[in-house]
Amino acid sequence: MKFNKNYELFIVDDDPIYSEFITTVLNQAGFKGVSAFETEREIMDNLYQAPDVIFLDYYLENTNGLDILRKIKATNPDIHVVFLSSQEKIEIAVNSLKYGALDYIIKNDEAKRRIISSMNRIMNLDSKKKNLLSQLKENFSFLNLLF
Numbered sequence: 843m844k845f846n847k848n849y850e851l852f853i854v855d856d857d858p859i860y861s862e863f864i865t866t867v868l869n870q871a872g873f874k875g876v877s878a879f880e881t882e883r884e885i886m887d888n889l890y891q892a893p894d895v896i897f898l899d900y901y902l903e904n905t906n907g908l909d910i911l912r913k914i915k916a917t918n919p920d921i922h923v924v925f926l927s928s929q930e931k932i933e934i935a936v937n938s939l940k941y942g943a944l945d946y947i948i949k950n951d952e953a954k955r956r957i958i959s960s961m962n963r964i965m966n967l968d969s970k971k972k973n974l975l976s977q978l979k980e981n982f983s984f985l986n987l988l989f
């Protein structure tokens with residue numbers, strides 16, 4: 843299946859070297875709209891841009907990723923959030939998924955493959971959602987006459 847790769851992607855990580863790594867991985871996969879941020883304030887100040895996906899580190903200065911995840915989802919629940927963290931505690935991964943993250947990727951040798959896999963999953967979900975909405979509009983077009 844051919845996917846549209848015109849996604850707006852945000853990376854939130856206080857390690858600029860790792861942010862550059864993620865940006866390179868995504869660019870090599872064909873994604874061009876990648877922006878990197880280092881702090882909670884930067885990401886929250888830029889949520890108005892409505893990114894499609896945010897790759898979020900768990901440990902950031904003065905906060906943790908779960909707190910930021912909750913704020914992102916409260917602002918725009920349609921943004922896909924993927925955790926990228928060196929934190930390997932299962933309870934943190936479970937809580938991130940419980941609070942709305944789509945995936946939890948540990949920063950290790952598998953991260954590159956998992957980032958691409960996660961983006962493919964997101965594009966597949968978005969494609970299915972778009973098709974479902976299109977079918978609903980088509981099947982219930984008579985509702986347009988009422989509203």
